[in-house]
Amino acid sequence: MINAPKTIRENLRFLCAEIDGQLIQLEAFFKEPTAATARRIMDRAGYAHNLKSRILAACVQQMAGARKNDRKHLTLRSLEFVATDLQRIANLVRQSLRHAERIETFVTLEPERYPAIVSRVRQGVARIEDALLSRDSEKAIEIGQLQNKIEADYRKLFKAYTRDMRNPDRLPADIANSLLVASEFQRMGESLRAISEALISANIGQAVNFERYFALQGLMSDLDTASDDVTIETIAETRSGSSISAIKDKKTETVTAVFKDGDKSKVKEERQGVKSWHSIYPGLAPKILSYRKRDQSAALLIEHLPGLTFEHIVLNEGDALRNQALASLSRTLKDVWKQTRTAEPADLGSMQQLGKRLGDVRRVHPEFKETGIHFAGETLPSLDALIIKAADREARVTAPFSVYIHGDFNVDNIIYDPGENRIHFVDLHRSRYMDYVQDVSVFMVSNYRLQVLDRETRRRISDVSLAFYKSVRAFARKQGDDTFEYRLALGLARSFATSTRFILDKSHARRMWLRARYLIEQALACPPGAEARFRLQMKEIFVD
Incomplete structure (x- = not known):
């Protein structure tokens, strides 16, 4: 781990000492609940805040000269988290005190149980500086493991307080406030764990939680x-x-x-x-x-697979390498589809998928919520209504065979190794037997949605999508898949519409949304039974 600057180390030491002092006062309050002890804790509310603010300001100043992903930047971010959670413990100390002061019959709190819990929190705070300076992840882990003990203490208290609910001699408000006191200590344990994870992250140069x-x-x-x-x-x-x-x-x-x-x-x-x-x-x-x-x-x-993602190739490499990668991808896919082909028909179900994801899309783009479109005195149906109609049509047009597909065929899940002229797939948790149009539509739209808007790059993206489409269309014809283009229209509509939830650029998202509507309208305009004669005007769809 990069050594923390002196000013940060010093303020962190003062902050740990300040938190420890407040915990000592809280422990004293549980042993003898006096107004003077409570006032001493409340009067120090600003000390921890000021020390945390100094640490955060110093970290921001130091990060100004550090690259976002280097070790120094991660160390400073981790120190920010440590300082923030230390101040959170100080806030929880005061909050637990407020709850305790509202208890009329103090014995209800069972205050004799709390000094041991306070001691656990103090142990964690006391170990922070040593774990930081020694760069010892094992010591950092010990801080986080105190949460388990504090959690066990909390559960015992919770059980005792809920048992007291049946005791007519206990005031309900006293039990409620006792539960709140215990809950604040549970949160202190969570803060110790967060501090532990921040220290481990700084040591190994990677943001991690305990499980990771x-x-x-x-x-x-x-x-x-x-x-x-x-x-x-x-x-x-x-x-x-x-x-x-x-x-x-x-x-x-x-x-x-x-x-x-x-x-x-x-x-x-x-x-x-x-x-x-x-x-x-x-x-x-x-x-x-x-x-x-x-x-x-x-x-x-x-x-680790050698090579470049297809996204990188489309955006950064020359036409020769792009064409080489595209040819290798098309060849690989056709071979996979031929080898895994089964006679089982496949339902694409793209309109059902789109219907389920409209809520997610509209949370990002509420402007896409349509009740109907009014144009030239006519009212056009909403996209929701079109999807329902298209789902009914789609259910009657199945793929004549199934193949094994990737399932999440985005451009960043495809790796091309130029040295071996080979394609590799990653992120395979959605792989299954399915209509191959699922992968085709996802791949084409994942190219289109790349958020690089200069004209030359958009031309390259369009060229990739059109060339890929022509290659797959030739495969479909050889396999006797007459409704390929009809199913692809609905698959592309689904991918265009659902992908907008990842696009914050309003203009780019709207272009995709309108393409989705256009494709669904075109599919519905095709007379039932004529799906095999349906043809896509691909240049109109993929050329901006």
Whole structure:
């Protein structure tokens, strides 16, 4: 960990001492509840706030010269969190005191139980400076583990107070205030855990919580690599809450593995998806090096795949490499689809998917809530009404076969290795047998929604989408899939509309929203039974 500047270290020491002094006074109040003791605590409300403010100001000043993702920046951010949670403990001390002062029969609080709990909080505060200066994650962990003991104390108190509710000699207001006092100590334990996680994050150079740290340590032991020999850098944060990091060798700066953690069910789905791809089409998915689960979270250590994401290629590389990557992608997809094809018809269900996500879209873009459109004296139906009609039409037009699809075929989930001229897939938790139009529509719209608006880049994006469409359309014709374009229109409509929830640029989002409506209107204008003759005007859709 980068050494903290002297002014921050000094103010942090003063802040820890101040919090400890307030906790001592609170302990004294539980032993002998006097107004003088209470006043001494209340009168010091500004001290902790001022010290925290000095630490935060110093951190902001130091961060002005640090890159956002370097170790110094993370250390300073961690120190901000430590200072903030220390002041939170001071606030909780005063809050618990206010609740205690409202108790008429003080014995109801069972005050003799509290000095031991206060002592646990003091132990945590006393260890902060040592854990910071020694850069010892084990000492930081000890601070966080005090939360478990404080939580156990809280549960015992909760049980005792709720039992007293049946005692007619106890005043209900006294029991309620006693419960509130206990709750404030429970929150102090949560603050100690947050401080512990901030210190660990500073030490390892990666923002972590307890579950993530233990998962990472366990996986590193499986990799047979000492944690001191590697650095950890965040690659991405997924929308589902998972975090993805690169494990780098300190000496060579090469990525040795990828660490992914998150909700146990999501990580389990990812693991199963990778396994399925290895059995169905070996070599396309990365290898799983290790898997660990802990409580409701889990983590994977995944093989690092060389190459560039398709997003990077579209935005940053030349036409030659882009065309080479696109050709490799098209060839790979057609081979996967041929090898995994089954005779089972597949329902795309894109209009049902869109209907379920309209609420999420309109929380970001409330202007997309339509009751009807009035134009030239005519009232056009709302998009919601069009979706209901289109869902009925779509249910009657199924894909003639099923194939194994990626399931989340965005441009950042596709990796191309120019050296080997090979495609790899990542983020595979949604893989399943399905209509291949699902992946086709998601890929095309994930290109279009890239938020780079200069004319040349938009042309490149359009070229990729149109070339990909032509390639897949040729595959569909060879496979006798006559309704491919009709289903694709509805799939694109779904992807355009639902993707707007990730776009804050109002103009770009509106272009996507209008394209979704246009595609649904075009699909509904096609006479029932004529879906095989439906044709998409793709240039009108993808050329800005």
